Amino acid sequence: NTAFRIAVFPGDGIGREVMTPTIEILRLLQQRIGGFELRFQEEQAGAAHYVRTGTALPDEAMARAGQADAILLGAMGMPDIRYPDGREIAPQLDMREQFELFAGVRPVRTQPGAPNPLADPRAQALDFVLIRESTEGLFAGRGHTRYDGPADRPTAAHDTMTMTRKGSERLFEFAFRLAARRRERGHPGEVTCVDKANVIGGFYFFRQVFDEVAARHPGLGAGHMYVDACALNMVRRPWEFDVLVTENMFGDILSDLGAGLMGGMGMAPSADIGERHAVFQPCHGSAPDIVGRGLANPTATFLSAAMMLDWLGDQHGVPDCGRAGLVLDRAVACAYADGSLKPAELGGTAGTAEVTKAV
């Protein structure tokens, strides 16, 4: 089978604006490269959908997405639109849970030529991957907060962070497999477990499971780093990282920091991968402040789409599809390489159309 069904959720705000050129580019790749076919099926979910219908992510849309070969999301959620209990609309979290998308893959790759926040020239060519566990950790307690004292004025709130052996094992296995694949492309093949094992018991457990899994991959490097040291090293010597793997909440923080190293959220792609399903989504939000002005940076969505092609090709054994992903990835790199493309987000002037044209 070389025809893939892609469930496309344009989402909210600039999510919709960058999805259109992304689909165009994907169609172009399919035409030019051939050997695979993409069948897009548009679905609605997000904050605007919640306002219109009272539901953020309809069950039928979730079910159809579950039938698709891959799911492509725009940004979802709006700062001012919330559930009655104050939580933001984030259908991506429900998908991560529903489809058990345990591996949040957040590549931190700087585009040489694009504006870079770090002074050290080595930061121009960052290429590491952060893997964020995406189904448990501190997020497992989502919606299960316990309160002490009166309901209308609690005296304390308690949330539970959960690490399971199963969840940690599959996460680490994924990390080592990715490191092995990266090693074939010249990376060191070194996985670093990022935790707080010196203080929190659950992280000590997490690290123990990591060590067990590491022992099954003797050909690959394995190390540990405390999360605080990791945050420090991400600005001091990020060029030394290869594959980082960590808990959900830590991964959320560190991956945004990684996006910062890339110049901003509009440069940062992501994939949430499970056993059979995968969601691809740019890291940025819906950015209501710039909606409708053509300023949104589509780079992250292009790169997320490239990750999707790569994953589909790998998953279904369709090399042409993977090749299309590589081509898209290279096209982005080329667009930035000569240093003249400066998206508005990175202090330049290029809007959605200009970045798209360059790619």
Add this chain to the structure above:
Amino acid sequence: NTAFRIAVFPGDGIGREVMTPTIEILRLLQQRIGGFELRFQEEQAGAAHYVRTGTALPDEAMARAGQADAILLGAMGMPDIRYPDGREIAPQLDMREQFELFAGVRPVRTQPGAPNPLADPRAQALDFVLIRESTEGLFAGRGHTRYDGPADRPTAAHDTMTMTRKGSERLFEFAFRLAARRRERGHPGEVTCVDKANVIGGFYFFRQVFDEVAARHPGLGAGHMYVDACALNMVRRPWEFDVLVTENMFGDILSDLGAGLMGGMGMAPSADIGERHAVFQPCHGSAPDIVGRGLANPTATFLSAAMMLDWLGDQHGVPDCGRAGLVLDRAVACAYADGSLKPAELGGTAGTAEVTKAV
């Protein structure tokens, strides 16, 4: 009373190496400026002490520290020395708990002239403060992890993150008082609550308490930021921050990131402040790899000592003592100002003695 008892814990590794010049400088300041007196009383605690005696922090030392007017710590802990359950030796955590040092004050100030990791020239003059809650949050669960399944091979681990109204209120009050003091020195007087209120109930509670406390300080600015966005903004536009306030674990991560922005842990001072007690300590660890080579950067300990003088002067109404703190702080700034002082930690060659001499 203008005579202050200072409990000094030189601690482990390079902690000891930088404490000696710090005490010398404090003695010099007392002599030159006058109007206050410091009585140092040395105490033993830490990983080396644990190896020697089986106790990381003797009760008597803790009790004497509690009687002192301020506590000055060197680095504590050693990566290879642990309690039987795998946790590292960290007497500073026990002090934070014992003396209810709820406000972890972590200034992020770059020294103009010192090497700086960010490319933007505005990063040369960062001056914001991160306040880390230091008695609860995810650290409240320390030592209380619950496990599922067999004891020797658990299937899951659960830790609890606790936010109390009392703990959050005193934290935010502290933050607003600090912002008011900073405003007198020309800063905007704006407190930003850093949380994950969009997903975790306890953080939504944390934010609600913040809003209540903010309402009592109508003259000061108050805002919110998600922790992931905060990590991003710390590399994208940290010059816009004034006072950040957050939970214990988030504060641990973000303050090390802040230390990264300052060039390294050896540049980053800290204070853990309670109602009556306060501990001052550099952010760096014991760095066994460079012990005995004279390479340790004493800057963070000098700046922590300056914070101690400032706090003592303020607490006891002794302006001369506060002035001495300011003098020490300025001396550090002057030492770096002309750009020639480059500590080994920051890629230069200056060791402990050279940095001390320059200051």
